[in-house]
Amino acid sequence: MKLPPNVSQEDFTAALAQFAKVVGQEWVFTSDEDLELYRDSYSVNWGETDERTASAALAPDTAEQVVELVKIANRYRIAIYPISTGKNLGYGGAAPALAGSVVLDLKRMNRIVEIDERNGYVVVEPGVSYFDLYQHIQDKGLKLWIDCPSPGWGSVLGNALDGGVGVTLAPYRSHFDAQCGIEVVLPNGRMMRTGMGAMPGAKTWQQFKPGFGPRIDGLFKQSNYGVVTKMGFWLMPPPENIATGIVTVPNYRDIIALVDTIGRLEQSKIVQGLWTLSSPTLGTRGDAAHEAGPPKPADPAIFAILSDPAGVDMAKLESAASASGTPFWSAEFNLYGPRRLIEAQWDCICEALGKIPGARCKLNPVRPLPLPAEELAGLFDTGPLGIPSLRTFSLGPMVSYDGEDVVGHVFFSPVIPRTGEAAIEAMEVFAAITRKYRLPGPPLQFPSAIFERAFLFAVGLPVTRSATVNAKIRGIIRELVEISTARGWGEYRTAPAFFDLIMGTYSYNDHALRDFLETIKDAVDPNGIMSPGRYAIRSGHSRGGSGYPAGTTDQIQKASMQ
Template sequence: MARRLPPGVSDRDFAAALTQFAAAVGSDWVFTSEADLDLYRDAYSPLWGTREERLASAAVAPRSVEQVQQVVRIANRYKIPLYPISTGKNLGYGGSAPGYSGSIVVDLKRMNRIVEVDDRRHFAIVEPGVSYFDLYNYIQERKLRVWIDCPEPGWGSVLGNALDRGVGWTTGHFRDHFGSHCGLEVVLPSGELMRTGMGAMPNADTFAQFPYGFGPTVDGLFGQGNFGIVTRMGIWLMPEPEAYATGKVRVLRRRDLIPLIDVTNRLEHGGLIGLPIYDSPLASLIDPELTALTSRVDVPDKELDQFAARRGLPIWDLTLQFYGPAETVAANWSYAKRLVREAIPDARFEDGPTFRFPMSAQDQKQVPFRVSIGAPSLEGFSQGPVRSRFNPYPMDGHVFFSPIIPKTGEAALEATRVLADVMAAMRIPGLNPLFRPPQASIFRSLLLVVGLPISRTDPKINEASMKIFRHAVKLSAERGWAEYRTSPIFSDLISSVYSFNDHALRRFTEALKDAADPNGIIAPGRGGIWPKHLRKGRQK
């Protein structure tokens, strides 16, 4: 693909800026060749190879905060838009490609210092290039008694995932990665350096302990925002527990999901369990009768219950995860069974294994969900593009549709109907969307996640996925549901549904944008926030 210069920037000014970037960071760390810039394309873009694909004009990889400041000041001088990335592994949500074509990617992978890990106060301070694998290995090598909470896969940036509001697998307050961050260091659009919270106080030793400091809290502007480049972040870590155990609950009717979620909410919000994992043995069952049933979005729940009964299968499985002292873990599982029995008398239970810590790397392989004990992997990444009996013709990637829905069984059942509508348009065999419950990764809500297929060789697949995405956004918005993160190519679409009082939130953030970044150089369009001179191009 031909390189796209930043709109409104002359060849002469662009060349001058590149020369100054090279002087600031070293010529080896300014990338302009087509081969290099291919690495900054969104590998999962549904616009791959089209005129609308978002492409970088160049990339620059600073090594220090001072170099980031120089890059920002040079960009201001020539009014060149910048698009910062941490490790660029945000696949399904835009990858390493800029949201605005012609931007220069600021690749922070070289800023990979683990500044501190404290296993007495349970926090880490990291730079943007630190991956979950990096932080995990650092902790393991030093035999520190803390866990990270990581997503799947674990090759992404700890800082970057938090800023994009990623989620993980352990207990609720650690799964919320932005919610468990504490303190930011930011290069502002002017090139000035700022620290938030207690970090704003020189020599404070509580940067990663107390997030608020004094006065307004501004950290939220840098989560999915474009108000600066974050170069350091504190993150709270989970103290290593004595034990971890799982227990499984099985229920026989679709509408049992309503009391099941109510009970689980009581357990989780009371701090007694970690991530609850909802599933169904019918979700991937290949059966002609079930395929016929689930092809009808309005099929009555009773018919689905009767089918499951004939096959001798439960409708829903729920895996509960417990952390803490061994005695507490056992008591909490016993209490959970009592609550479920009171709500669903014919529920079935299966005791899972109990593991104790510290644990060897070999023993960790026996844990069903290794990410649930803070051990990163790449297994989650392999599921989409891998050939299987459910996916005989794997695509080249996917784009995520992921709205937030209420944390009730009623909303969850309705979400399966919405998912069935979306999946019917996708025409993917072997999947039974009426038995694919939303995820509970978000602590106080449920998350409906659909990966729409992407192909580099068949543009019709990409066109269909984008059409389905827009249809799904409409269906969700009608119910008051909206996405919590998205690929930059859909930022304007998602921003448009947050429309209370004539988009008061967006108007407010764009007023802040104009004040803090008058040249509009930091990630224009990210989060649906555009600088004044580009707002006319906002996609409806």
């Protein structure tokens, strides 16, 4: 049996017996078979000594049980690692940040505590998945919509705490920003409620985010200051209609005016739905919407330029695209609401973007919602319709890399400025890395507008079961991080293998942020039992030389200075 760090076999056995008294023996998992599912299937350290695996898992059913488990963990100084549903693939899965931790699996706590159609909110426990919430709303016939990520089997609460995002309207896409009110079991076993929930019998816990005094909800995002056992979220009324609209612009550098103009429309709240940048020239989505039928195959002249092993020459590509009459960029807008609102939004969008020379606009038919079931069945992504799915898995992972089967991916996810110039720079920088290491992927990957004011550039790197290839991938990620940090682009989220690497890049004034976070950690979790190392936050006794991988922080800091 694997042991938690610095815990004797005798103490661990005694602790497990006490854990079992709280949750029942059947909800204490210690066998290899059971613990297998708490491994990160997409781990870049799979099968290596560095792989972070659990020593045991516990599945409590109530917040009161969580309180008792936390107290026992404190008594024996056992590291625990709460997960909601453990579906955080590409960012760590169910595996703990510190090897040997006891996973606190909160799947059984899957109650929808309260749902209020009138005021548009829900209070959920950690085990409630997007599927569960969607189904509950359908079963009750409530006039509510959810914003879900892809895939939809993840926890509503867990996704928010990890900084996850969805694909519908801007105020709901950032899931942590859509939360209103947290109940949390602190590392000392005390339960606390944030915001208005701090008042016993509060009537507005899910209606007023600021509460009284400092707003501390953010301390529980991507951190390890407690076990969140309930969380409120704002939900949206179901829109009456949906329509997609496409704007194309002819030239490569038109992206600058395109992004600037859309940015102003977003800041004015005229554009609220997610818009997607794509390129008809590069053969990606967006071009088919102008005409019926599938996208046309790439022009042979364009294809030859795209296939150049030395990289895509944008001047040549633009010239070939112009000759074939293919626009370089398209922006596809998802528009929601009453028909007259959609049409008014579209008028504003076309008026603004129509000032770019050569721009073309097309609004597709306004469709009443919900769409017919047979039509939904044929869609790849139902997320923009507020419907969770697992269809993203129908893509399957990449087939092979360096002669090894690819079993998953790990994300490198920098946030870059919402400008066309930054988009061009990022696309070219990351395309060069793709070519250098022959990574699977298109010649150019585009930034996502999923965040309201910045671009996300999520790159999925292949993960295999080969230690050699995975070591190479880890090296590529380190290189990507260095390149990004030197340009002022930071990652918004990462897998546990890179927590320290990324936290090391947020080093302003000699790591003042990390030091502050660890000062809080020392105060609220002096025994360091709560998810040690999650997002590189540790309590005093586990910091120091072994706490931060040698050289990593310095390397990144140097890169950021250059």
